[in-house]
Amino acid sequence: MSLAHLLRGLPADDSEQDIKMGPNMFSDGLRTVDFVLVWMDENVSSGKRAQIAAAENARLKREIFERNLCAEGLSLEYEDASEKLHFVKIHASKEVLARYTEILKLRMPMKRVPDVMFPKEENLDLMLEVKSFVKKVLHFVRVDESTFPPLERTFTAEFSRDKKYLFDMDDPDFFSHSVRATVVDFILDRKKFSDKADDVFAFGINRLIADGVYKAAFPLHDGDYRKPGNQRSLLFSEWASVRKWVKYQPVDYIKEYFGVKYGLYFAWLGFYTHMLIPASIMGLVCFFYGLATLYSNTLSEDICNPATNITMCPLCDRTCNYWNLTETCTYARITYLFDNPFTVFFAIFMSFWATLFLELWKRYSADITHRWGLTGFDLQAEHPRPEYLARLANAREQKINVITNVSEPYVPFWKVRVPATLLSYSVVLLLITVAIGAVFGVVLYRMSVLTSLSLYPDSDTTSYMIMFIPITAASINLVCIMCLNYFYDWLAVRLTELELLRTQTEFDDSLTLKIYLFQFVNYYTSIFYIAFLKGKFVGYPSKYNRIFKFRQEECSPGGCLMELCIQLAIIMVGKQAMNSILEMVMPLFWKSLNTIRLKTGMGKEEEQEKCRTRWAEDYKLLDWGPRGLFYEYLEMVLQYGFVTIFVAAFPLAPFFALLNNVLEMRLDAKKFLKFYRRPVPKRVKNIGVWFRIMDIIARMSVVTNAFIIAFSSNFIPRLVYMMTVTRNNTDVGFLNFTLAYFNTSDFKENEAPIHPNMNVSICRYAEFRNSHLEPPGLKYKRPPIYWHILAARLAFVVVFQNVVGMVMMTVQWCIPDMTRKLRDEIRREAYLTNEIIIRQEMLRARGSAAAALPTADEFLQNEKQYQYDKAAFGSEGDLISPRAVGEGDLSESVGEDGDVRKRRSVEISSFEVV
């Protein structure tokens, strides 16, 4: 097999592969394959006794397990691809499906009823016209209705075989693929594989897979993604293609194919991406506003004006020299692009945006989860993880599980759980320290480069330093972060394994917390440092604050915002690019490995032929593993953090996020369709813990943005200067105002430049301090204006935080979690179901109890209701089929005179429950 083939991720002989590919059916061509189990007889040829015994044991388990499956009503079909590789195809009959759909309380579509039944929005004519206009304009982004015809919206109701009249069970597609796979999976999860009575936990396919009895269990893809004629290829070409980036996603189809959990991920990703559009636009506006007013900004123009000629104090001890402020001209201009008056407005906007995003997502997800029949979906008991049981196999103590009332092996929590948790959180803490250490390592790098660069006096040095140092530093940071992450992810799983957590959910929650905590610190520390610490406690010439004899890093006169910008841009964009590449390459690699493994396991050519079935092809694909979408969500939530927490420093963040996500969405889709097995549809109600994390990030972002504007930008000092210092409220002379005076004769020993490049008696530095002219007690101390500005900064934080908080609260109050339309729809659904059931019950009661009076008014409220019912049910289905024989036509008997009641009673008694 050539490398080219390997890289394409597909077996060499792709082209001839369609010979055996029929639809996913049993050999009778009638029953669908709803699930496939795979097992391998690897040691069938080797003659070692232990291996033979193990194989025999596995065979026994399989036998019992499969017998139990049959007993439940599932049909199995066996297929031996080779001597080694065996497939078991599973089909669930309608009877089994109906039984389990009821037990699982799945909501199923009710009989289709004409359009009149769906709540229609109240539309003025004008509104309608606007809508159709918008529809026309947005035509190019809409899903193509010929490829993905909009699924007809139907009401759903909890399935019950006693209420057959609600459902159209004759429809061959009534039980969709999702339902079939869910039911089979539920059964596979419960069936025992041992006849021994005391082996309480000898059940469930997961345990069998963990023990190696089966190799895999999965539902099948519905065809080859390269050949049209199936959903997979349709989705692959029409959705999972970067060329379709501008189109909406066909979420309903995605959910049909992948199940709710994956559908919800893509719906969320799509929603998030759409919400990024206004944020990007505002970010771009902020940037372009800066660009447009670049040359009218007093501060940067003052800096760039050669006439200003301000000599600055050296940036480091001894080796550094005095420098002219004009050198930072470009830098000042770039800073202004991000730190202009519009930024404050933008920060406020983004705080609202973050809240609005969460609120609107609640509405949107309420809508789709209702559409997908998840309303009223509840807590379920969970089985212990196979790994947990395996580790506890020899535990002596037993304990009754309070839920299932079955005694489980049990280790008192202080014996394993407590030490393991302590250990793992100590390690987390240690690694967080390492991550913070790495950041400060980079700080030291910056400071040492600064010093070493200054050894070679050069006119360009300063501006070179200002761009070169942050960029290299940020890149080193990024590399550190990525390395630490990969190491840490590996470690976190192992640490969590040690904690001996009982269920998959507990395991996932513990892992999520660990990984998120660490990644948060890892990605954001350097940015927090630059935003809130760097240059804030520098001191002043002759009395610098020192750590390990190093002076603290300084910010240049434009503020630290520039560096923050560079840091953010590199870490965020770099991370995204790196992830995108890895996401495409890694699955390719793993899938090729799978294929090779399978091929080498086969041996003969003709046996390989046999593998060109759907089940063999899917077996080659990657398994989802228990954590499914964890890393996908993690990446996006970290990005959300970049977009909100530091947005005041880097207004282009939403734009870059948008670019990334448009790509990410399609690449993810491609990856899922091409390299992964079809996942077992899982029911989830929402995106889980991620919503809470984003909520916390949104709240945090209000504070961080307030602080960035108050303390990192020039906004407040400039405002104070304009309001109180100058007479005519302009910012002329602001540059001079921000720079303090220093008399070079006050330099301490070893601090003054050793080779001064000019004869300087007074140099300037960017602080609010008294000048050298004050009496000794006050010299270089804080002047009143410093306290004044500090108070103003803090007041800004208080006002910003509370105003934004108040508006956020109002927004949350005013935007209900459900749209009015959805609320009406749910009520309509409940009302309709109730009415139908009441009517049917009434009929049933009447059938049995002869005493009931035959008035019709009880269940046919009025003519209109009646006619409507007829329209709704009579013409379409046969919910209440008239069996009136000799009583005249129904439409006739609905007369308009007063004696309706009597006539009705006759009609009604001739109705029957179908």
Place this chain on the structure above:
Amino acid sequence: MSLAHLLRGLPADDSEQDIKMGPNMFSDGLRTVDFVLVWMDENVSSGKRAQIAAAENARLKREIFERNLCAEGLSLEYEDASEKLHFVKIHASKEVLARYTEILKLRMPMKRVPDVMFPKEENLDLMLEVKSFVKKVLHFVRVDESTFPPLERTFTAEFSRDKKYLFDMDDPDFFSHSVRATVVDFILDRKKFSDKADDVFAFGINRLIADGVYKAAFPLHDGDYRKPGNQRSLLFSEWASVRKWVKYQPVDYIKEYFGVKYGLYFAWLGFYTHMLIPASIMGLVCFFYGLATLYSNTLSEDICNPATNITMCPLCDRTCNYWNLTETCTYARITYLFDNPFTVFFAIFMSFWATLFLELWKRYSADITHRWGLTGFDLQAEHPRPEYLARLANAREQKINVITNVSEPYVPFWKVRVPATLLSYSVVLLLITVAIGAVFGVVLYRMSVLTSLSLYPDSDTTSYMIMFIPITAASINLVCIMCLNYFYDWLAVRLTELELLRTQTEFDDSLTLKIYLFQFVNYYTSIFYIAFLKGKFVGYPSKYNRIFKFRQEECSPGGCLMELCIQLAIIMVGKQAMNSILEMVMPLFWKSLNTIRLKTGMGKEEEQEKCRTRWAEDYKLLDWGPRGLFYEYLEMVLQYGFVTIFVAAFPLAPFFALLNNVLEMRLDAKKFLKFYRRPVPKRVKNIGVWFRIMDIIARMSVVTNAFIIAFSSNFIPRLVYMMTVTRNNTDVGFLNFTLAYFNTSDFKENEAPIHPNMNVSICRYAEFRNSHLEPPGLKYKRPPIYWHILAARLAFVVVFQNVVGMVMMTVQWCIPDMTRKLRDEIRREAYLTNEIIIRQEMLRARGSAAAALPTADEFLQNEKQYQYDKAAFGSEGDLISPRAVGEGDLSESVGEDGDVRKRRSVEISSFEVV
């Protein structure tokens, strides 16, 4: 009827009244009376044609309505108390109850199973001992188990007649009073009272009552509250008695009697009262800490020290005189009681308390609502209000209701809704302005009293002023508030009526918003003013800030906290006292009125005899009206505001709230049991909008408390003084530090006292300002320390708010909304129900499909499970009753040898669904 009788609220001939009082049964003595309808034939004697026609019309409606009720399966019994007064007693048969319980998806108790089935908490021996010790200690607060035996906890499941095996329907009490009343109410709400087909809205008892066809419809109290032997009297004596204040409430019994909505109110009130205990203790500790350290406080001791001898500038222009600071000695000491170092800690504690309260309430309410079978209770469609339909009777336009699909009269929203909403919110705004105006009226009162008092120079004046003025002012405030409230409540209902809102919920929400908004402003404005505005912008002698030529009010050197305290105490305590009194007197009055009306309506003596039935007695009681508990909740939520928002100013607030609530709880109970009809049980899932309001208040309280401590107390200036001004970090000389110097020669014309009581050249005032010694440009301007302190104050706010916010977020994160126990219980319930159903379904499927293999392992996982099932069901109920005849005893067949499977299959095939 004498006044004494009237005041007792009972008819004069109480004592002989028990003659006819049997249990609430039909005359056959078998069927219970589940509901009573009352109608009156008031115009039966007068001969006017219009009235006769109306009476005939009403009779017709009643006839049709009652016939429809019968058709539904309800039994009716008629009783004519007099020629005028008629009762219709309603009984729901078991069949009807079962049918509607299923339709309403009520959760009903599952068959009782032995204790082993309930999730037990994991308890160490030590824990158990501690628990039993606590139980012993708290014995005196526990509900007496002989009067209210703890209700056995049972699992519940949604009722379904197909799953009869889950429920013990043979139990005569299976359908409780609540269920009966709910079902009958549901039917009464739906039945038509007209045969005309086009009268779509001719249904529902509410409309009939609104039209006067019936006078009332209510379920019955279960007996006389003065005679033992029924739940009502038991609750009355054991719960609704102030003497039982120390006992827990028997919430389950309350819920059984009043229904979930009322049960939840008392549960909430009880929970809130309990949560107030730690808050009160901390408040008292804060107070007593102040008391204990009173004489060691430098500031107040300095003020009280006659040697200090500080001459203060006059408090008003011209008429006021210089005064000595020592006069405010007592005042300074009292201030210290509330504003001591402990207060900061207390404020932080209360912020957590507020969050903790909400979080723990979530857990607690999740627990009780689950216990009460409300899990999974959903949105329901609502009928239009009768008032709405009446007003729209002549509307021409019709519109399809999207939920019920019935066309309703419809007025386009811009014709009535928009102008009415605009009008009513304008009025609200106007009244809010009036309320604010009233507060400023009181401010003017304070200022003018200040001036007038100063006309009579007296040595006591100043300290007199300081106590007298705030107290009278606050009392006037309170009176204004109460008057405005009563007027406004009346107005709000009328305004909301104008808005033409369709459903009761819409109406209630609109009304709640209006009333709460107004009451919030009304109660809290004066307090906000004193806390955050008063004395903050006074200016300084010779340049006072003036509004309408009045100088702004000043705070005395101890800060405004004292006045805030007085204001809070009077408004909060006064309001509570007033409400308690009104709550007891008003129902008494109304009930007496009802009785008189009924009596005068009767006429003859013997007819009055007939009225001594339960139904006649209950008819005399007060109706609940549509808004039920609105005012009860409103009062408590306003109190919650006092307890949290301003707690830093008045640490005793929680204590007074506690005192009030202990009383309130019992008085409310008394009122409900004695004066009101038994309410129709309503299902609610939570306390609704009040939770969100309290959440907002809790968040607001963090900010207000931060501001009170930062700006109203001396905490920050004292801290800054100790940290930066003095060398040895003590607060010696702090008093002097807070007072600025003023040279009396700088007084403007008309500002200096006209009759100075002493010869003063320098007077002091409480501000941070430069002294008279500075050069003219800086004289009386703000010194650096002012800005420094301002920055410190703001920094405190920022730190306080964010630290508390962070801890609150952590608390919310760490406390799940459900206890682990409840979560386990819900899962256990779901698991158990599922397992039973799966087993039953299996049996059913096997019964029909002969192909199924007869292995037992599918539904009896192991020996233990099997034995457990036997213990759970076999011995108690007859869920799966063994009908094995000749197969040997069950307990024998559960052997321990290997051949269990075969034997089992025999057993199982001999099980049957009961």
